[in-house]
Amino acid sequence: MSVRHTILGLLAHKPRHGYELRAAFEALVGGDRNWDLKPAQIYTTLDRLEDAGLVACTSDLGEGQEPSRRIYALTPPGKAALQEWYAEGVSPDHQRDEFFLKLLTGMVSGEADPARLIQTQRAHLFRELHAATTLRDSYDPHTEMAQILLLDKVTMHLEADLRWLEMTELRLDEVKGQPLPEPEIRRRGRPPKGDKGSTYPPPKPT
Amino acid sequence: MSLIHTENLTKIYGSGETAVTALDHVSIKVKEGEFVAVMGPSGCGKSTLLHLLGGLDSSSAGKVVIDGTSLAEMKDDDLTKLRRQKIGFVFQFYNLIPVLTAVENASLPITLDGVRPAEARKRAAEWLERFELGERLNNRPDQLSGGQQQRVAVARALVAEPALILADEPTGNLDTRSGDEIASLLREVTKKYGRTVIMVTHDPRIAAYADRIIFLKDGKVIDETILEKKNGKNADLLAGKMKEIGD
Structure with missing residues (x-):
């Protein structure tokens, strides 16, 4: 699930502070009950995006002149990465059930x-x-x-x-009534004769 | 004769100080062939009531009796059998299988249950024809309108010939005209085919198609209205009542 790209998308809308980003993300997904994105994850993601040159960060001085707050903005490579995301389809994950x-x-x-x-x-x-x-x-x-x-x-x-x-x-x-999916065990040497595989329920030990 | 009734049905979630009473001594009776709507503000217990009637959840006290048998006394397997044979569900969205035709979708429940495909198809086609979809048997869902898809879903709920249909906001996803169409279809299911329908809805216009409306608030039945004549004023009457209750 691409938190990374969502952040790029939100920054493409306008530059924001980390805190504002989190609030915007939360509003987008319908509240932290649905998707609680921790501040730590926002900041680690932003750090990685900055390292990769996809976002740039400037400091502005807060109302009281300190501490300074960091404002993040999208860079041209960031915009390109975002466009790549938009160009791809998304696979739903129904098989992990x-x-x-x-x-x-x-x-x-x-x-x-x-x-x-x-x-x-x-x-x-x-x-x-x-x-x-x-x-x-x-x-x-x-x-x-x-x-x-x-x-x-x-x-x-x-x-x-x-x-x-x-x-x-x-x-x-x-x-x-059917055998359950089991890993294929690759045995060394010659395969034994008459191996029927496992069935459900497993045969009782005699 | 009542097909389904409840006696002092009570459901409490949680315990101690955090306990929430979702249903509070609800006693209702629904006759065979009756069309009943359950209305009330959010959190009034209408969904919980539907769950308990469908044997999806167990009550904290009181009981649900379907066709003379109390659900609480039934084992899991019997409950499953009862639900399969006596109850059909209709939801907000129709969730038909896209690669199957209307008749294949409608016959699926009994096909899976072991009825021969030709026989299952015949029974499903009969319901679809009753619902004026005779010309559409071999259409896939994407070739049908929303209202038509919901009619296929109602046919699917009826194909196992259940006595009771539980409908959960069945028009929630339809435009006004298709909503009316489905509500009047559910009415036909009771009047023409003798099935019993219990429908949860928040829409007074849709509820106006029922014979009787049960109003719930804070887990209690606070009012029952019998609609004698079908006329345009019933929806306004019900909307007024909902306002009174505090929607």
């Missing part, structure tokens, strides 16, 4: 009942769905359409996740 890992590990280890996991997850997603709907309704469509669109996206994804859970629930028995 924590619930999926929970379901699979719970199933192999026998530590969790898959049906229960699905039930718990469904209740959780429903609550998130209602939180998103409530938040969406609190925005004013005349002035805050961007926030509304972001929450529409959240809602759409949550509803899709709920549908996916429904499908998974219906096909759980099929998954249970």
Whole structure:
């Protein structure tokens, strides 16, 4: 997720202090509840961007003449880096799914009942769905359409996740009957005869 | 006969000083074939009520009874079975699968549940035809309008022939005209096809399509309005009530 490029984008809008940047970022993502970007991360990122020559920093004297505050601005190479970002597509990260890992590990280890996991997850997603709907309704469509669109996206994804859970629930028995994805073990020497691989549930030790 | 009823249904989140009462002794009855809307300000408990009715969450006290069986007494597996057979869900967004046609999308739940594809297709097509999508069976979602996609989603919720449809802000993402279309479709689902619909909405115009409106505030039922005649004044009446309650 490119905090780096978002910072470049905000600096392209206008030069800002580190503190102002953080506030602008927060406003953009709809509050620190959604995305709590720590000041340390802002400043490390700014340092790296400065080292790379993508932003330049000038000090101005504060109201009381000190301490001095650092104002960051975009440089021409920074602008080029930003343009590269805009020229690329963005891949969503749906395949890194924590619930999926929970379901699979719970199933192999026998530590969790898959049906229960699905039930718990469904209740959780429903609550998130209602939180998103409530938040969406609190925005004013005349002035805050961007926030509304972001929450529409959240809602759409949550509803899709709920549908996916429904499908998974219906096909759980099929998954249970199939071998689980396992790493390919490269054995030294000749492969043993009649290796069938593993199945779920794992055979009981005799 | 009531299809679903609750007795002193109570849900408390958390405990001790931080406990929040989301539902407070709610007792409602919904008859077979009835169209009920649940309204109320944000945080009034309408979503929690929908969760509990759908067996998605367990109550702190009181009970939900569907078709004579109390949900609290059911095991996980039975609850899953009940939800699959008796309850259909409709959401704000239709979330149809883009590469599948309307009829494939609508038949998916029963196809996955083991119904033969030809039979599943036939049943899905029947619902789609009832919803005036007979000419659109083989269209993909991107070839349908928002309202048409939501109609496919309603057909998908009905394909397993559930007795109860729970609709969660089903018109939240539609323009006024398509919203009216879906609300009137849900009404038809109750009147013509005898299903029961319970719908959460914040929109008085949409709620006006229901037979009865249950108003919740602070987790309690504070008012019930039966709409006898369908006329243009009902929406204003409901909007007035919402204002009174403090939306």
